[in-house]
Every structure is written in C-alpha cells, then in structure tokens.
Amino acid sequence: MISIMNALIFIVAAPFIGGLVAGIDRKLTARMQGRVGPPILQPFADVGKLFEKKQIVVTPSQHVHTLSYLVFIVASGALFFAGGDLLLVIFAFTLAHLFLVLGAYSSYSPYSFIGAERELIQIIAYEPMIILAAVGMYLVTKSFFVWEIMASELPLILYLPGVFLGFLMVLTIKLRKSPFDLSTSHHAHQEIVKGVTTDFSGPMLGRVEIAHWYENVFLLGFIYLFFAWNPLIAIIAIIVVYLLEILIDNTFSRGTWQFTLKSSWIIAGMMGLVNLGVLYYLSAVVPA
Amino acid sequence: MTWLSKSPWILHYDASSCNGCDIEVLACLSPLYDVERFGIINTGNPKHADVLVITGGINEQNREVVRNLYDQMADPKVVVAVGICASSGGVFRECYNVVGGIDCIIPVDVYVPGCAARPESIIDGIVKALSILEEKKRGTHISQAPRQGAGGLR
Numbered sequence: 001m002i003s004i005m006n007a008l009i010f011i012v013a014a015p016f017i018g019g020l021v022a023g024i025d026r027k028l029t030a031r032m033q034g035r036v037g038p039p040i041l042q043p044f045a046d047v048g049k050l051f052e053k054k055q056i057v058v059t060p061s062q063h064v065h066t067l068s069y070l071v072f073i074v075a076s077g078a079l080f081f082a083g084g085d086l087l088l089v090i091f092a093f094t095l096a097h098l099f100l101v102l103g104a105y106s107s108y109s110p111y112s113f114i115g116a117e118r119e120l121i122q123i124i125a126y127e128p129m130i131i132l133a134a135v136g137m138y139l140v141t142k143s144f145f146v147w148e149i150m151a152s153e154l155p156l157i158l159y160l161p162g163v164f165l166g167f168l169m170v171l172t173i174k175l176r177k178s179p180f181d182l183s184t185s186h187h188a189h190q191e192i193v194k195g196v197t198t199d200f201s202g203p204m205l206g207r208v209e210i211a212h213w214y215e216n217v218f219l220l221g222f223i224y225l226f227f228a229w230n231p232l233i234a235i236i237a238i239i240v241v242y243l244l245e246i247l248i249d250n251t252f253s254r255g256t257w258q259f260t261l262k263s264s265w266i267i268a269g270m271m272g273l274v275n276l277g278v279l280y281y282l283s284a285v286v287p288a
Numbered sequence: 289m290t291w292l293s294k295s296p297w298i299l300h301y302d303a304s305s306c307n308g309c310d311i312e313v314l315a316c317l318s319p320l321y322d323v324e325r326f327g328i329i330n331t332g333n334p335k336h337a338d339v340l341v342i343t344g345g346i347n348e349q350n351r352e353v354v355r356n357l358y359d360q361m362a363d364p365k366v367v368v369a370v371g372i373c374a375s376s377g378g379v380f381r382e383c384y385n386v387v388g389g390i391d392c393i394i395p396v397d398v399y400v401p402g403c404a405a406r407p408e409s410i411i412d413g414i415v416k417a418l419s420i421l422e423e424k425k426r427g428t429h430i431s432q433a434p435r436q437g438a439g440g441l442r
Contacts, residue, residue, distance in 0.1 A: 026324075030322070030324060033319065034319040035319045035322040035324065035325075036322050036325050037322070037324060037325065038324050038325060038326075038327050039327075042294075042295070042327050045291050045294040045295040045327055046295045046327070048291035048294075048295070049290075049291040049292050049294065049295040049338070051291075052290055052291055052292055052425060053338070053362045053363070053364070054362045054363040054364070055362070056335060056360075056362045193332050193333045194331070194332065194333045194336065197336075198333055198335065199335060200335070201335035201336060201362045202362050205336065
C-alpha cells in the first residue's frame with residue numbers, strides 16, 4: 001500500500017539521519033587516519049554556517065538548478081519510502097542529478113565544467129546497474145512497486161547476490177567515495193578544486209549538501225530492500241555496507257574516469273547480468 | 289554564538305613565501321595537531337572558504353591573484369597573515385619586486401608572528417580570527433582600510 005505517512009517521515013527525518021551518518025563517517029575516517037576527528041554533529045554546523053554566509057550568484061540559473069536538484073532528490077526518496085514505483089523513483093533520481101550537472105554547466109569556471117563532465121560519466125557508469133537492480137527485484141517479486149517488494153517474504157539477497165555486489169560497486173560512486181569520487185569529493189584538495197560544486201557557495205552549497213544527505217538515506221534504504229524479509233539483518237547489512245564504504249574510501253586513491261566507467265560496466269554489469277540470466281534460466285527450468 | 293566559528297573553512301595561499309610557513313600550516317592538518325577537531329577544513333576553493341590564510345609577502349606577480357582570491361570569498365570572511373613576510377614583507381621587504389605585507393593589498397585581521405610561524409601560533413591566530421568572524425557576522429566589527437605605507441599600492 002502506498003503510504004503518504006512514510007513519505008512525510010522521510011522528508012522530515014532524512015536530513016537528520018543523513019547528517020548524522022555524514023558525521024559518523026567523518027569521525028571514523030579521522031580515526032582510520034590516526035586523528036581525533038570533528039564532533040559527530042559537525043556536518044550540521046557546516047550546513048548551518050553555509051546558510052549564514054552571503055550568497056554569491058555566479059549566474060541566476062544556478063538557483064533554479066540547485067533547487068531542482070534538491071526537490072527531485074526529495075521527491076524520488078519520498079516516492080521510494082512511500083512504496084511507489086521503483087522505475088519512477090530511479091527516473092526522478094537521475095533527473096535530479098541532471099539538474100546538478102546543468103547547475104555546474106551554467107557557470108563559467110573550467111573546474112565546474114570538468115566536474116559536470118565527470119558527473120555525467122558517473123551517471124553513465126552507475127545508471128545501468130541501478131536499473132538492473134530494479135529489474136532483478138521485479139524478476140523475483142513480479143513487481144516494481146516498493147511496497148510489494150517489501151511485503152514479499154522472499155529473501156531477495158539469496159536470489160540476487162550478483163546484483164547486490166554490483167549495486168555495492170555503484171554505491172561507492174553514488175556516495176562520492178574514493179576511488180570513484182571524480183566529480184567532487186568530501187576530502188579537501190583535488191585536481192579540479194571542487195568539481196561540480198566549485199561555483200556554488202553559501203546557501204546554494206548548503207542546499208546541495210542537504211540534497212546529498214537525502215540521497216544517502218535513499219541509497220541506504222535501497223540496500224534495505226535486498227534484506228526486507230528480516231529488518232534486523234537488513235539494518236546490520238546497512239551498517240556493514242556503510243563501514244565497508246568508509247574503509248574503501250580510506251584505502252584507495254582516486255581513479256581515472258576510464259577506470260570508473262570500465263570497472264562499473266564490466267564488473268558490476270557482468271555480475272548483474274549473469275545473476276539475472278541465471279534467475280531467468282532457473283525460472284524457466286523450475287516451475288514456481 | 290553563530291555557526292560560523294564552529295565550521296571555519298580555510299583557503300591557504302602561498303604568496304611569495306619560502307615554503308617554511310606553508311609546511312607549518314600543513315602541519316596543523318596532520319594527526320599531531322588535527323585542526324579538523326574544530327571543524328576546520330582546508331578547501332581549495334575561495335567560494336567555499338571563510339578564512340584566507342596567506343603566507344609570504346606580496347610581489348608584483350601575485351598582487352592581482354591575492355586580490356582576486358579575496359574578492360571571490362563570500363562575506364563574512366577574515367584574513368590571517370601567517371609569518372613575518374606576510375605581516376610586513378620580512379627579510380624580502382627591500383627586494384625590488386616585493387610590494388610588502390599582505391595588508392598592502394587586502395585588509396588583514398590577524399597577524400601571526402614567527403619565521404617560520406609555529407603550528408601552535410597559527411592555530412592561535414585562527415582562533416582569534418574566528419572571534420573576528422563572529423563580530424563581522426553581528427556587524428560589530430570595525431574594519432581597517434588597507435595600509436598604504438611600505439611601498440604600498442603603486
């Protein structure tokens with residue numbers, strides 16, 4: 001059943017959860033590097049500060065694009081948590097990122113341009129795998145609706161291990177973790193200054209940051225779907241996956257865009273497609 | 289109390305420093321001093337920065353660059369001149385190509401002494417800068433005009 005209540009809870013609670021996750025992420029990263037690290041609530045202070053700064057507008061269309069990015073991320077996440085159509089969720093999610101790319105292209109900075117190009121390459125890299133994940137869930141549960149996938153008693157992870165591993169791979173891209181943090185990075189100093197966010201400042205950057213929190217909560221919710229038959233295992237899986245992402249982030253240096261595209265298409269695509277092929281074959285051989 | 293002083297993002301620029309102060313600035317980010325404890329992040333982007341940390345004096349080639357970086361930062365912002373060269377030109381003051389300290393071009397809020405400045409005094413200077421940042425946000429800060437002496441704006 002589509003639940004408006006869940007969507008409202010997502011809209012209100014997701015920024016807090018997302019900010020908290022970001023804070024824990026930074027603390028753990030610091031500990032892994034032998035540092036004390038910032039307070040857990042540091043991301044909230046950062047965004048609070050961004051809204052206290054004066055707005056520099058490089059070009060007026062930046063406003064529209066960053067706002068659209070936030071709105072469509074929130075819309076896709078709300079639709080997901082309401083139990084809506086997974087395909088619609090993915091399309092809204094992609095559209096949101098296209099607005100981010102447009103926002104970066106609308107300025108005049110060459111760093112922003114390169115960031116926008118790399119963001120497009122990242123979208124090309126992760127998009128097939130996310131659609132494969134939705135298709136895999138459809139093959140098992142016979143539904144694209146999140147609430148029906150949630151309601152099915154089948155342990156999706158046992159049917160879709162390859163799809164899950166492929167999804168983890170593109171999750172690294174989506175969470176902006178090394179080695180795939182091409183277009184912009186949480187860490188200071190990279191070769192293209194700050195990539196897509198170079199020309200966003202003050203409140204506009206705060207908006208992009210909040211959208212990123214929403215996005216992270218949505219992606220962690222997507223992991224939940226694989227384990228939906230048992231909420232306890234699902235929450236443990238989400239925690240383990242996120243810790244793994246932090247470890248990967250701190251272990252690898254940034255790769256090239258060719259590496260990102262090749263690895264995500266070859267490895268993730270192979271695992272996903274082979275997984276789906278086996279599922280299709282089994283469903284043909286073994287009648288349900 | 290505003291959020292500003294809890295999350296100061298720094299832009300570090302090497303004017304014509306000998307690199308001594310720069311090494312000490314970067315030492316602040318190392319696990320020993322770890323300024324990220326205080327929410328301080330070293331950004332490479334003036335549009336994201338709140339505190340401009342400059343080492344070394346102004347010369348004829350970088351005066352436009354320093355001006356440009358300062359102008360690109362969003363208000364409220366503060367400038368910390370790290371080391372004696374950034375404060376007054378130091379031993380390079382008499383050089384034919386050196387204009388003087390950072391305050392010849394842009395208003396400086398905090399001067400950190402030393403050659404090279406120690407990480408402790410750099411952190412101390414930035415903490416002082418944060419209270420000025422707060423004052424600027426509240427509008428109680430009395431700003432200084434750039435100093436015109438010492439072979440200033442030619």
